[in-house]
Amino acid sequence: MQQVLMALVPGTLAMTWFFGWGVLVNVLLGVLFAVAFEAAMVAARKRPVMATLADNSAIVTGWLFALAIPPLAPFWVTLIGIAFAIIVAKHLYGGLGYNPFNPAMVGYVVVLVSFPREMALWPAPSTLPESPLTLLQTLQTVLTGSLPGAQAWDAVTRATPLDAMREGLVSGRTVGEITASPLFGSFTETGWEWVGNFFLLGGLYLLFRRIIHWHIPVAVILGVAIPAGFFWLLDPDSFASPAFHVFSGAVIIGAFFIATDPVSASTTPLGRILYGAGIGVLIFVIRTWGGYPDAVAFAVLLMNMVAPTLDHLTRPRIFGRTRGGPPPGDDRA
Amino acid sequence: MQLHRFHGGLKLADETEASTADPVLVMGVPAKLTVPLGQHIGEATEACVQVGDHVTKGQRIGQSKGYIAAHVHAPTSGKVVDIDLYPVPHPSGLNAPCVVIEPDGHDEWGDARMEPWLDWDTRDLRALRQRLRAGGIVGLGGAAFPTAVKLNPRAGQRIHTLIVNGAECEPYISADDMLLRTAPEAVFEGIRITARLLGVERVLFAVEDNMPEAMRSLTETLPTELRDLIELVSVPSIYPTGGERQLIKVLTGQEVPSGGLPADLGMVCHNPGTFKAICDTVIQGRPLLSRIVTVTGPGVKHPRNVEALLGTPFADVIEAAGGYAEGVDRLVMGGPMMGFAVHDDSIPVIKATNCLLATRPQDTPAPGPVMPCIRCAECAAVCPAQLLPQQLYWQAKAKDFDAIQDYGLFDCIECGCCAYVCPSNIPLVQYYRYAKNEIWAREKERHKSDIARERYEFRQERIEREEREKAERLAKKKAALKNKEADGDKQAAIQAALERAQKKKAARAEESAKDSDQASGSETTGEETSTTDNTRDGDGR
Numbered sequence: 001m002q003q004v005l006m007a008l009v010p011g012t013l014a015m016t017w018f019f020g021w022g023v024l025v026n027v028l029l030g031v032l033f034a035v036a037f038e039a040a041m042v043a044a045r046k047r048p049v050m051a052t053l054a055d056n057s058a059i060v061t062g063w064l065f066a067l068a069i070p071p072l073a074p075f076w077v078t079l080i081g082i083a084f085a086i087i088v089a090k091h092l093y094g095g096l097g098y099n100p101f102n103p104a105m106v107g108y109v110v111v112l113v114s115f116p117r118e119m120a121l122w123p124a125p126s127t128l129p130e131s132p133l134t135l136l137q138t139l140q141t142v143l144t145g146s147l148p149g150a151q152a153w154d155a156v157t158r159a160t161p162l163d164a165m166r167e168g169l170v171s172g173r174t175v176g177e178i179t180a181s182p183l184f185g186s187f188t189e190t191g192w193e194w195v196g197n198f199f200l201l202g203g204l205y206l207l208f209r210r211i212i213h214w215h216i217p218v219a220v221i222l223g224v225a226i227p228a229g230f231f232w233l234l235d236p237d238s239f240a241s242p243a244f245h246v247f248s249g250a251v252i253i254g255a256f257f258i259a260t261d262p263v264s265a266s267t268t269p270l271g272r273i274l275y276g277a278g279i280g281v282l283i284f285v286i287r288t289w290g291g292y293p294d295a296v297a298f299a300v301l302l303m304n305m306v307a308p309t310l311d312h313l314t315r316p317r318i319f320g321r322t323r324g325g326p327p328p329g330d331d332r333a
Numbered sequence: 334m335q336l337h338r339f340h341g342g343l344k345l346a347d348e349t350e351a352s353t354a355d356p357v358l359v360m361g362v363p364a365k366l367t368v369p370l371g372q373h374i375g376e377a378t379e380a381c382v383q384v385g386d387h388v389t390k391g392q393r394i395g396q397s398k399g400y401i402a403a404h405v406h407a408p409t410s411g412k413v414v415d416i417d418l419y420p421v422p423h424p425s426g427l428n429a430p431c432v433v434i435e436p437d438g439h440d441e442w443g444d445a446r447m448e449p450w451l452d453w454d455t456r457d458l459r460a461l462r463q464r465l466r467a468g469g470i471v472g473l474g475g476a477a478f479p480t481a482v483k484l485n486p487r488a489g490q491r492i493h494t495l496i497v498n499g500a501e502c503e504p505y506i507s508a509d510d511m512l513l514r515t516a517p518e519a520v521f522e523g524i525r526i527t528a529r530l531l532g533v534e535r536v537l538f539a540v541e542d543n544m545p546e547a548m549r550s551l552t553e554t555l556p557t558e559l560r561d562l563i564e565l566v567s568v569p570s571i572y573p574t575g576g577e578r579q580l581i582k583v584l585t586g587q588e589v590p591s592g593g594l595p596a597d598l599g600m601v602c603h604n605p606g607t608f609k610a611i612c613d614t615v616i617q618g619r620p621l622l623s624r625i626v627t628v629t630g631p632g633v634k635h636p637r638n639v640e641a642l643l644g645t646p647f648a649d650v651i652e653a654a655g656g657y658a659e660g661v662d663r664l665v666m667g668g669p670m671m672g673f674a675v676h677d678d679s680i681p682v683i684k685a686t687n688c689l690l691a692t693r694p695q696d697t698p699a700p701g702p703v704m705p706c707i708r709c710a711e712c713a714a715v716c717p718a719q720l721l722p723q724q725l726y727w728q729a730k731a732k733d734f735d736a737i738q739d740y741g742l743f744d745c746i747e748c749g750c751c752a753y754v755c756p757s758n759i760p761l762v763q764y765y766r767y768a769k770n771e772i773w774a775r776e777k778e779r780h781k782s783d784i785a786r787e788r789y790e791f792r793q794e795r796i797e798r799e800e801r802e803k804a805e806r807l808a809k810k811k812a813a814l815k816n817k818e819a820d821g822d823k824q825a826a827i828q829a830a831l832e833r834a835q836k837k838k839a840a841r842a843e844e845s846a847k848d849s850d851q852a853s854g855s856e857t858t859g860e861e862t863s864t865t866d867n868t869r870d871g872d873g874r
């Protein structure tokens with residue numbers, strides 16, 4: 001898990017650079033809350049607190065949750081989300097290893113559904129020196145829930161590329177018109193693109209160190225890109241390009257950091273490919289035809305549900321047997 | 334030769350350097366030999382000597398009672414001073430029947446010694462097999478399966494390939510390595526004998542690539558006339574290549590069917606030590622009395638290989654390797670992966686003792702605390718049986734014994750690869766052993782109650798059948814009487830009887846038997862039934 005934390009650093013720094021101090025503030029808060037809840041729950045369940053905290057899984061949960069929410073979200077969003085993640089999704093199911101759902105995503109979905117207004121407060125990407133809020137101001141915003149001075153939320157926040165794409169398409173504009181905005185880089189908005197690149201870097205590091213296997217990330221990305229590419233080729237005016245899909249929102253971080261949570265994923269090689277592909281396809285489907293601009297969390301939770309079945313159906317062939325079959329020559333004594 | 338690979342496995346550090354520096358030390362006769370009667374896998378062996386008897390070297394002291402069993406012999410001459418339960422090397426730590434011999438120091442072969450067979454080539458195969466059986470040979474790689482059984486394929490089974498498993502099963506063990514370096518000729522002789530017995534077309538002799546000396550010695554001594562038969566193959570040393578099934582896969586690409594034996598593929602696999610024992614028994618008339626043991630680990634002062642008589646206490650063997658180093662706290666029989674700890678070094682060397690491994694606390698750092706399984710599937714990635722150890726673990730914990738068998742529990746070879754890589758330090762193999770034992774225990778129970786139920790049902794059925802038959806007979810009799818009365822034609826009846834008698838004479842086939850039954854009336858049948866009755870009841874009680 002320590003390696004996972006290290007791998008999250010570049011992406012997190014990139015995010016801070018483009019979206020302001022709020023990212024770091026949220027990560028710190030998230031980790032703090034997560035560790036506190038974890039310690040409390042472990043103590044309540046009369047397990048060794050320090051030994052359990054040493055697995056760092058709570059830190060990862062808190063960190064991932066914090067990256068998922070808008071950087072200026074008020075602190076209580078984090079508090080509630082993490083409480084759900086650690087207490088309900090993790091410990092009420094029996095703690096690490098027993099949780100069928102990815103805790104960070106459960107917490108995220110809870111706050112997303114409960115506080116849609118707060119969850120839409122994404123600042124416009126701009127580099128840190130130009131950021132409208134200083135570190136202190138950011139702290140103040142997160143703790144009080146309102147912007148310093150008389151600034152209006154509209155002035156600092158803006159629709160994410162996914163939101164923009166969605167609203168643009170709904171209002172009848174073409175993909176070309178939407179992406180013609182100077183803010184767009186090669187695939188999606190410049191800031192998001194760079195953040196994606198840095199998370200990709202961290203993910204490749206995990207692959208390289210063999211902390212994660214290639215099956216899930218590759219399957220997630222292809223699961224998004226292939227259907228996106230298909231529809232884009234059919235009608236490039238009404239469907240965004242596969243590259244836009246892959247580099248917008250949480251696909252990269254989801255593919256490498258969220259979907260790869262071993263506990264709630266499938267564990268067989270083939271199962272992992274199907275699991276990842278399922279997440280990818282669901283992301284595309286929900287984004288394109290569903291009610292939410294981004295869908296990584298829903299996709300992951302839905303696939304969590306089928307992971308045990310996938311495991312069962314994709315059991316590897318046992319040495320000396322035919323696939324799925326009883327041992328050959330089972331009739332012998 | 335095109336080699337194949339098996340799934341998973343581990344690249345483990347080679348730890349045999351220390352124990353291969355010196356030649357094999359032939360140990361003398363210890364002050365007392367405790368020879369366990371059960372040194373093999375299979376059915377029990379019973380003592381065939383009595384306390385107070387004088388035994389000679391090579392005399393049979395344990396008589397095997399079943400087919401899958403091996404005799405036990407006196408490793409030296411002396412007096413039987415006790416036959417009782419003693420601690421033996423076994424993971425359970427339980428005591429088992431042993432013959433205790435006090436050597437007389439003469440180390441004398443008696444008159445019963447098997448004569449040497451330099452002309453084994455001309456003996457018939459039956460005699461050869463009998464001789465192997467008499468030699469009490471078992472697989473010396475560690476599994477201790479009676480060799481004679483493996484050399485006697487079932488009817489209709491043709492063995493075309495003999496495999497020599499020179500892939501040492503675990504790091505630290507170098508018994509085969511040393512044997513191949515020092516006595517390759519005897520191994521080749523043993524192969525020659527076995528090849529003749531089985532009528533094989535080829536012999537694949539696998540040696541791990543970290544045993545270059547052994548390979549050199551084999552290449553140099555391979556007799557010219559065997560060059561066409563025996564192929565020396567260097568195989569990569571990936572644990573557990575020494576496993577029979579894994580080695581066969583590496584050499585031939587074929588998989589021994591789950592639940593089956595190599596013989597199902599027309600192959601038989603033996604360890605080099607076993608071939609030497611075959612050679613000794615057949616050619617020299619020397620049954621299995623001793624074996625090479627690797628004494629090693631940082632816990633002994635002078636790691637080396639020794640040849641020890643069966644029944645020699647572990648303590649003596651350790652002494653032969655310079656004694657314990659400071660601070661030893663653990664003695665394992667077998668290797669670091671599959672061996673088991675013993676808590677008493679007075680227990681004896683047996684046919685399965687391939688290695689004694691002594692370690693100090695600092696050599697085997699305590700694994701971290703056991704944490705929950707995070708389903709990372711690292712274990713599945715290394716499992717040579719291609720199982721899902723994480724699922725087996727959950728199922729064992731949940732006591733879901735149907736699911737666990739469905740997931741291949743009995744295909745698990747207990748190699749320990751999964752536990753070795755588990756980041757949560759879960760002692761996975763313990764769970765599998767537990768589940769296996771539990772399932773066996775339940776099956777035994779079920780078997781018992783099945784037999785009871787069968788007996789009961791059988792008895793019920795018999796009683797019903799008897800009643801039915803009685804009723805039928807009565808009905809027939811009545812009908813016959815009625816017929817006679819109705820007919821009144823005696824002539825016809827006599828005619829019929831005569832005809833029947835003639836038929837009886839003429840044909841002694843089944844049909845006539847039926848007729849005669851009818852003719853001879855109900856008394857015989859009644860008798861028969863009552864006889865069966867008695868036997869069955871006797872069975873039932």
Ligand code: SF4
Pocket residue numbers: 705706707708709710711712713722723726751754755756757758759761
């Ligand atoms: S290696 Fe250990 S923690 Fe990982 S899946 Fe297997 S049993 Fe679970």
Ligand code: SF4
Pocket residue numbers: 712715716717718719720722744745746747748749750751752761762765
């Ligand atoms: S001990 Fe069994 S489950 Fe574990 S790796 Fe070996 S064969 Fe697989």
